[in-house]
Amino acid sequence: MAEGLDELLDEVESKFCRPGPLRRGAAGRPRGCGGGVLGTERDRAAAEETLRSAETFEKEDDLDSLINEIFEEPNLDKKPVKLKSKSSGNPSVRASTQSLGKSCSPVYLGGSTAPCGIGTNTSQRACDRLRCVACDFRVVSYDDYMWDQSCDYLFFRNNMPEFQKLRTKLVKKPGARAYACQCSWRTAEALTALQADPQLRWVCGRH
Numbered sequence: 751m752a753e754g755l756d757e758l759l760d761e762v763e764s765k766f767c768r769p770g771p772l773r774r775g776a777a778g779r780p781r782g783c784g785g786g787v788l789g790t791e792r793d794r795a796a797a798e799e800t801l802r803s804a805e806t807f808e809k810e811d812d813l814d815s816l817i818n819e820i821f822e823e824p825n826l827d828k829k830p831v832k833l834k835s836k837s838s839g840n841p842s843v844r845a846s847t848q849s850l851g852k853s854c855s856p857v858y859l860g861g862s863t864a865p866c867g868i869g870t871n872t873s874q875r876a877c878d879r880l881r882c883v884a885c886d887f888r889v890v891s892y893d894d895y896m897w898d899q900s901c902d903y904l905f906f907r908n909n910m911p912e913f914q915k916l917r918t919k920l921v922k923k924p925g926a927r928a929y930a931c932q933c934s935w936r937t938a939e940a941l942t943a944l945q946a947d948p949q950l951r952w953v954c955g956r957h
Contacts, residue, residue: 854879854954857944862893862927864941868957874941881955882931887911889931889952896923896937897930906932 854869860876867875880889890911898919909915910932920928929936934950944952 851956853956857952857954858941859929859936859938859944860927860941861925861939863925864927864938869954876927876938876941877944877954879955879957880929880931880952882933882952884934884951885932887932888955889929890916891930892916892920892928894922894924894926895920895928896926897921897928897935901935903933906930906935 852868854875854877856869856871857877857880858864858869858874860866864874864876866878867873869875869877878891880891881887882889887910890913892913898921901919905919906916910930916930923937926937926939929938929952931952934952936947936950944950
């Protein structure tokens with residue numbers, strides 16, 4: 751009986767009187783799984799490990815993307831090249847583009863009073879884009895001048911197309927227009943079709 755009482759007192763004293771490791775604080779509580787101190791520490795450690803893994807993964811991912819960006823060759827073909835249309839929004843430019851490439855038909859020579867431009871049957875204009883198919887020179891013209899009668903082939907051969915040299919054979923004549931290439935020359939006073947003079951090898955060089 752006494753032994754049983756002593757054991758009971760010892761048990762009570764060990765549970766309620768002595769501050770053992772079970773009651774010293776939460777830090778020493780050896781709880782198991784399910785939210786105890788050990789579980790909290792494990793969760794914290796796991797969370798820190800996950801965070802470190804995520805940071806490492808992000809760093810590695812950033813490093814991979816940076817390496818790919820450095821070694822990636824720029825593909826110039828991906829960017830489409832837009833070609834500007836020859837005809838712009840400017841009406842004057844569009845009009846000049848549309849008229850580019852037209853030829854006179856028929857080709858006219860004319861005096862200084864005759865308007866220059868594209869000659870047609872309905873719009874008779876003196877062509878100012880003449881070119882010689884014999885000497886391959888562009889035909890020059892001078893308003894209110896005529897060629898002197900002493901002009902010859904060698905004069906034009908040696909002096910074309912310099913006006914300072916050609917002017918020595920130019921005679922002032924209002925209303926006239928002096929035409930010349932390196933091999934031929936003419937003076938026109940009235941509007942005349944070029945086909946009326948078969949000796950001239952001049953053609954319209956397109957406007």
